[in-house]
Amino acid sequence: MRIEKFVSLIRERGFEGALISPGANFYYLTGLNLHEVGERPTFLVVNADGNYHLLAPSLYENAIEDFPVTFWRDGENPYHKLALILGELELSGGKLLVEDTMRADWLLNILRTGNRAFEPYPLSPVMGELRMRKEPDEIEAMEQAAKVVDRVFEEVLSWDIPGMREKELALKIELRIRELSDGISFEPIVASGENAANPHHTPGDRRIRKGDIVILDYGAKVRGYCSDITRTIAVGQPDEKLVEIYDVVKEAQENAYRAVREGVKAKEVDRSARETIAKAGYGEYFTHRTGHGLGLEIHEEPYISPEGEVTLEDGMTFTIEPGIYIPGVGGVRIEDDVLVDRGRGKRLTRAKGELVVL
Numbered sequence: 053m054r055i056e057k058f059v060s061l062i063r064e065r066g067f068e069g070a071l072i073s074p075g076a077n078f079y080y081l082t083g084l085n086l087h088e089v090g091e092r093p094t095f096l097v098v099n100a101d102g103n104y105h106l107l108a109p110s111l112y113e114n115a116i117e118d119f120p121v122t123f124w125r126d127g128e129n130p131y132h133k134l135a136l137i138l139g140e141l142e143l144s145g146g147k148l149l150v151e152d153t154m155r156a157d158w159l160l161n162i163l164r165t166g167n168r169a170f171e172p173y174p175l176s177p178v179m180g181e182l183r184m185r186k187e188p189d190e191i192e193a194m195e196q197a198a199k200v201v202d203r204v205f206e207e208v209l210s211w212d213i214p215g216m217r218e219k220e221l222a223l224k225i226e227l228r229i230r231e232l233s234d235g236i237s238f239e240p241i242v243a244s245g246e247n248a249a250n251p252h253h254t255p256g257d258r259r260i261r262k263g264d265i266v267i268l269d270y271g272a273k274v275r276g277y278c279s280d281i282t283r284t285i286a287v288g289q290p291d292e293k294l295v296e297i298y299d300v301v302k303e304a305q306e307n308a309y310r311a312v313r314e315g316v317k318a319k320e321v322d323r324s325a326r327e328t329i330a331k332a333g334y335g336e337y338f339t340h341r342t343g344h345g346l347g348l349e350i351h352e353e354p355y356i357s358p359e360g361e362v363t364l365e366d367g368m369t370f371t372i373e374p375g376i377y378i379p380g381v382g383g384v385r386i387e388d389d390v391l392v393d394r395g396r397g398k399r400l401t402r403a404k405g406e407l408v409v410l
């Protein structure tokens with residue numbers, strides 16, 4: 053079904069076919085979740101006539117059913133087999149969409165094995181168009197993933213956090229997510245004290261102590277679909293400045309959420325958060341985009357950034373996560389997952405957004 057939609061789109065855009073390696077696009081089109089193919093070349097080949105074929109390592113012989121497939125064994129040259137498949141699907145030349153994240157050695161081997169005649173184009177713009185409008189079963193999985201992170205936040209508030217190392221708290225969060233869902237959508241961020249000034253801080257040995265502000269950013273996966281939440285909490289009464297910053301970020305997040313409407317461009321939502329923060333005098337400390345699309349990948353279209361030209365539609369899902377980061381002091385970020393539903397934004401994550409002081 054999804055392959056058929058994809059085929060119509062590639063035909064409409066004037067491409068002869070596509071060459072897709074494992075990842076979110078591969079899973080979206082095939083429903084096959086091939087665990088850790090690693091360095092073993094694996095490809096889905098699709099042509100504009102609607103024919104498709106898989107080339108996979110023989111390790112997956114018992115995992116792939118009801119799908120046209122050729123297997124190759126360790127020791128064989130998969131690229132010769134791929135050349136035959138490309139020939140059969142009449143894809144030895146012309147404009148071919150190629151998975152953006154395909155390993156460079158795979159692509160070089162394909163081009164070297166007699167397939168120099170095709171012109172490669174990035175797959176992501178075409179797939180992005182399909183994937184950013186979620187179907188009901190995808191939304192349902194995302195709702196479940198959002199419920200998991202809400203629940204984990206509730207539980208975190210009951211843990212004995214003062215004295216814990218950032219990486220201990222991150223591990224506890226990760227374990228709980230794994231217990232409640234199919235896995236984590238990315239490695240949790242726990243950033244305490246002045247480390248909270250780094251939006252992508254790697255949790256380290258710092259012990260969380262009284263007076264700290266702590267950014268918690270984590271996500272769960274359900275049937276491949278991600279959630280992503282950030283809450284900033286305080287351990288003991290934080291500095292007045294941080295409380296002021298918290299209120300500004302909260303207002304920016306709320307304003308951006310209210311700006312979500314069908315027909316509005318993603319950049320308008322970004323502008324709403326950005327202007328709120330700039331008016332409060334913290335514009336230079338909001339150093340990233342307001343949000344990103346969310347689905348099979350943690351970052352995908354539509355990006356909620358100053359350049360976001362995508363016009364929002366029902367079924368689109370993305371984060372709204374403004375932040376203020378002050379070097380040497382700390383930072384605040386508040387993030388929710390949002391669905392465009394019946395023309396308006398609907399929060400999928402619903403954990404308490406007010407500042408919690410433990």
Ligand SMILES: CSCC[C@H](N)C(=O)N1CCC[C@H]1C(=O)O
Binds near residue numbers: 280340373
């Ligand atoms: C994939 S790790 C980061 C997850 C986080 N929720 C996130 O997406 N961001 C944190 C800072 C901004 C934003 C980002 O665009 O990276």
